[in-house]
Amino acid sequence: MVGKYGYAEASISRITEAANVAQGTFYNYFETRQAILDLLPPRYAQKMNEYIASRMEPGLCGVDREVRRLEAFFDFFRETKESARLVNEATVMAPEGFARFGVIVRKGYIRALERSMERGEIERMDPKELGDVADLLISIRNGLSHMMLSAEGNRKRVPKRFFDSYRKFVAKALFR
Structure with missing residues (x-):
């Protein structure tokens, strides 16, 4: 619903009609429309991870592995029609859900980097530094997604050169 209409136009009547339930039934499960909207970003983050x-x-x-992680992110983003709208509008329309989205994505990235440390692929670092590195990598990924994939449905493949450049960057900056 949000992917199609956006958060602002995802009314309870539209939500219940699409779910084929009565509006009263909606309120048996959710106190407000905002409650369901704030569920979407964390579920999206779990699905993406x-x-x-x-x-x-x-x-x-x-x-x-790191380059494949970026490729898979773009594959998911391109294949998931609602992705751009759901994430971009969530900062304003579902702020609590967007905050949980960020926590889920960050924890997933930190776990991946911890596994790389365990395998000796990257230097050992303390948890704060590891969190900073995860934030930097997520920021790169998000920035590229804004440049390469628009909310208007532009789902073109990301050029290979971006992945090649990313490979060179992370190889020098992070990996042994």
């Missing part, structure tokens, strides 16, 4: 994890081949290591 699961998608990315499912695209990680077991034999990939180090920088190859």
